Amino acid sequence: MGIMTSHLVIRSRERLSQIERQGLYKRERLINGAQAGRIRVTSQNLERELVNLCANNYLGFGRSSRGDVNPRRLALASDVADVFLSTWPRKIFAP
Numbered sequence: 001m002g003i004m005t006s007h008l009v010i011r012s013r014e015r016l017s018q019i020e021r022q023g024l025y026k027r028e029r030l031i032n033g034a035q036a037g038r039i040r041v042t043s044q045n046l047e048r049e050l051v052n053l054c055a056n057n058y059l060g061f062g063r064s065s066r067g068d069v070n071p072r073r074l075a076l077a078s079d080v081a082d083v084f085l086s087t088w089p090r091k092i093f094a095p
Contacts, residue, residue: 032047
């Protein structure tokens with residue numbers, strides 16, 4: 001490890017320790033299964049069921065708690081992504 005890398009690692013660890021002491025460090029919970037309205041999570045070696053109030057699956061494109069995917073929603077999401085990505089440079093850079 002070079003001097004700059006070593007310095008960066010030391011400074012990062014110090015800053016993370018400071019954030020933890022201030023109570024500002026967020027530990028991520030491991031979601032055990034598909035995201036849904038109710039989920040099972042593991043945190044600090046304890047598994048429990050919680051109500052999921054936020055998710056990356058807010059549009060419902062992901063798998064349901066039964067493990068299935070709605071093919072119509074998946075196709076629609078794919079079509080929207082295709083249209084957006086095909087016009088993206090013009091939308092962003094057009095005068």
